[in-house]
Amino acid sequence: MKNIYLFLLLIFISCDNDNLQSFSFELREEVMVENAVFRISYNEFKEQPNWIEYTVRDFVKVADRGNMDFYTVRNVWTSDDNDYYKNEWDKGHMAPAGSFTDSWSNLAKTFSFVNCALQKDSLNRGEWRELEEQVRYWAKDTGPIDVRIELKFSSNSTILETGATVPDGFYKYLTFSDNRKMCFYFDNSVTDKDWSEHEINCN
Secondary structure: OHHHHHHHHHHHHHEEOOEEOOOOOOOOOOEEEEOOOEEEEEEOOOOEEEEEEEEEOOOOOOOOOOOOOOEOOOOOOOOOHHHHOOOOEEEEEOOOHHHOOOOHHHHHHOOEHHHEEEEEHHHHHOHHHHHHHHHHHHHHHHOOEEEEEEEEOOOOOOEOOOOOEOOOEEEEEEEOOOOOEEEEEEEOOOOOOOHHHHEEOOO
């Protein structure tokens, strides 16, 4: 449905005084988006991030997500609410909201659809969330932790009728302040593992 809306929008924009004018619109495999919270490579074809980098630090919480919801970003073709309507996919934060409640501005930045992935609901609310919490504990004890998440796609990745591509899984790479590394992989599916069982060899 969303692709139909895009097609109609392009026709509307291309029409001037009932005369069809040339209009170019090209989706991009990589759009770089950077702000005070994250650095993201976004894929407009898949309507999902390629990868994201951010840093988790010890902080004092001053903001609460309350009724915040995800919003679209100007000049970037992203997923939207239609991709998450009445299905098994959560709007999974890549840079977690809970790690950026040090200010209202930073918290709001995490609710961009650029920072959102189609993530299995039980994964998002289970092991993925638990590891996010653990990283915050580690950052408090050991200092800032750099995080890089890479989304895995394949020729077999599910493409929703709304147009967005569902990631097969998520790699999460942690770099501690002493340069120690930990790496994890999560299949984008139902799992009953502990978050620690998703650890993989960083090499």
